[in-house]
Amino acid sequence: MRYISTRGAAPILGFEETLLTGLARDGGLYVPESWPTFTSEEVRALAGLPYSELAARVMLPFLGGAIDPDEFRRLVDDAYKGFNHAAVTPLVQLDHDLWLMELFHGPTLAFKDVALQLLGRLFDLLLARRDQRVTVVGATSGDTGSAAIEACRDRSHLDIFMLHPLDRTSAIQRRQMTTVMADNVYNIAVQGTFDDCQDMVKAMFGDAGFRDRLRLSAVNSINWARIMAQIVYYVGAAVALGAPDRAVAFTVPTGNFGNIYAAYGARAMGIPIDRLVVGSNSNDILTRFFRSGVMATAPVTPTLSPSMDIQISSNFERLLFDLHQRDSGALADGMRRFRASGSYSVAPNQLETAGALFAAYRADDDQTRAIIADVWRQSGQLVDPHTAVGLHAARAARSEHAVAETVPMVALACAHPAKFPEAVAAATGVHPALPDRLADLLARPERLTVLPNSLDAVQAYILRHARLGEAKPRGSV
Numbered sequence: 001m002r003y004i005s006t007r008g009a010a011p012i013l014g015f016e017e018t019l020l021t022g023l024a025r026d027g028g029l030y031v032p033e034s035w036p037t038f039t040s041e042e043v044r045a046l047a048g049l050p051y052s053e054l055a056a057r058v059m060l061p062f063l064g065g066a067i068d069p070d071e072f073r074r075l076v077d078d079a080y081k082g083f084n085h086a087a088v089t090p091l092v093q094l095d096h097d098l099w100l101m102e103l104f105h106g107p108t109l110a111f112k113d114v115a116l117q118l119l120g121r122l123f124d125l126l127l128a129r130r131d132q133r134v135t136v137v138g139a140t141s142g143d144t145g146s147a148a149i150e151a152c153r154d155r156s157h158l159d160i161f162m163l164h165p166l167d168r169t170s171a172i173q174r175r176q177m178t179t180v181m182a183d184n185v186y187n188i189a190v191q192g193t194f195d196d197c198q199d200m201v202k203a204m205f206g207d208a209g210f211r212d213r214l215r216l217s218a219v220n221s222i223n224w225a226r227i228m229a230q231i232v233y234y235v236g237a238a239v240a241l242g243a244p245d246r247a248v249a250f251t252v253p254t255g256n257f258g259n260i261y262a263a264y265g266a267r268a269m270g271i272p273i274d275r276l277v278v279g280s281n282s283n284d285i286l287t288r289f290f291r292s293g294v295m296a297t298a299p300v301t302p303t304l305s306p307s308m309d310i311q312i313s314s315n316f317e318r319l320l321f322d323l324h325q326r327d328s329g330a331l332a333d334g335m336r337r338f339r340a341s342g343s344y345s346v347a348p349n350q351l352e353t354a355g356a357l358f359a360a361y362r363a364d365d366d367q368t369r370a371i372i373a374d375v376w377r378q379s380g381q382l383v384d385p386h387t388a389v390g391l392h393a394a395r396a397a398r399s400e401h402a403v404a405e406t407v408p409m410v411a412l413a414c415a416h417p418a419k420f421p422e423a424v425a426a427a428t429g430v431h432p433a434l435p436d437r438l439a440d441l442l443a444r445p446e447r448l449t450v451l452p453n454s455l456d457a458v459q460a461y462i463l464r465h466a467r468l469g470e471a472k473p474r475g476s477v
């Protein structure tokens with residue numbers, strides 16, 4: 001199993017190197033040189049399996065022997081045994097032709113846990129083999145930092161430093177990070193904005209001496225292994241609803257295009273998928289692309305669904321690569337022009353190819369609130385604003401006949417409603433409760449360090465505390 005860069009000028013790598021490298025050296029993203037495929041019989045045999053066995057069967061072909069199958073099965077088991085639902089990603093029926101796939105039963109109540117719980121363990125295993133450590137550094141506005149922290153906590157070959165802007169995250173978001181009492185987890189509250197935090201992380205990666213000494217790493221959304229881990233639940237849902245004999249459609253609330261690209265991957269592996277529906281909030285660069293064939297950046301507007309408030313969908317490059325018939329030269333040229341001009345166009349035939357599989361719809365905040373209220377009235381189900389953006393798109397796709405009546409639709413529920421309680425309560429009058437195991441979150445002790453908005457101060461702190469830095473932290477040897 002080999003992985004190639006979308007831009008064609010980085011080394012071809014095996015699974016282990018692809019995982020540890022993340023972004024390709026030429027600025028591109030790694031994709032499999034060719035997709036492993038299942039026969040109909042193999043797909044049929046996946047029906048009824050426990051999640052961890054399904055996950056092992058779907059992912060093993062991507063490892064190309066890099067990890068012993070039994071060892072990988074143990075790792076997968078361990079990654080998902082902490083989920084709050086035995087089915088890990090259960091389906092809930094909302095209507096005769098509509099299902100929700102709940103991806104929020106992991107430790108931080110959002111879908112990123114499904115990939116990151118596995119990714120942290122994969123990193124740790126492969127680093128242990130090499131007797132190496134890395135220092136993970138990230139910045140968060142609050143909604144995604146906790147998933148990275150939960151992925152890295154207690155991993156013996158990783159330390160994680162997460163920067164967030166002091167007093168600018170919700171109490172729940174902050175506490176999901178600061179109540180993690182693990183020796184290798186450091187929460188830094190910066191006296192500044194999220195942009196200040198992000199700029200500091202960029203500066204640290206740009207400081208070669210610092211970067212190399214601490215072996216800086218990120219667990220960002222372009223890592224191939226995250227895509228791989230997300231393919232599993234698409235396969236599982238499709239098989240539960242009739243694959244290989246009946247095709248299904250998926251609607252995915254989309255930001256960086258990582259989640260929905262995994263559905264594209266499931267299809268490439270032989271799962272019958274009739275249509276993939278993109279749900280955007282007001283930051284609708286993708287919806288505009290699928291209408292016009294032009295990807296043009298616009299300023300980011302804050303919405304009720306902050307995890308989708310993005311300007312550029314980094315994983316979209318993986319789809320563009322295929323739309324260019326995997327011509328990495330043409331893609332690299334296009335991406336250079338996109339960087340320079342903020343705009344990228346594809347040819348009419350490429351747009352037609354994309355439109356045959358994808359449909360895209362946007363929901364503004366008013367429409368998002370209306371869906372949350374409507375779903376609550378009709379089915380007694382509370383959904384978070386991201387999920388609501390998807391459900392809006394799913395309805396639009398049905399009414400515009402982008403999805404046939406006979407095709408079951410699975411809409412992805414990407415966050416637990418209690419993760420965004422204000423929006424849910426405003427739309428329904430009901431305050432969503434945290435799951436039992438997090439019920440005491442607001443009473444747990446917190447640990448964080450407040451630092452001035454100064455790169456020097458943050459770097460000095462990291463050097464002092466990282467195991468690869470100057471001194472040893474908290475009594476570890």
Ligand SMILES: *Cc1c(COP(=O)(O)O)cnc(C)c1O
Pocket residue numbers: 110111112144221253254255256257258259260307308386414415
């Ligand atoms: C990250 C996230 C998304 C967007 O997923 P992408 O893979 O970036 O498209 C949507 N909803 C929630 C709740 C998220 O955390």
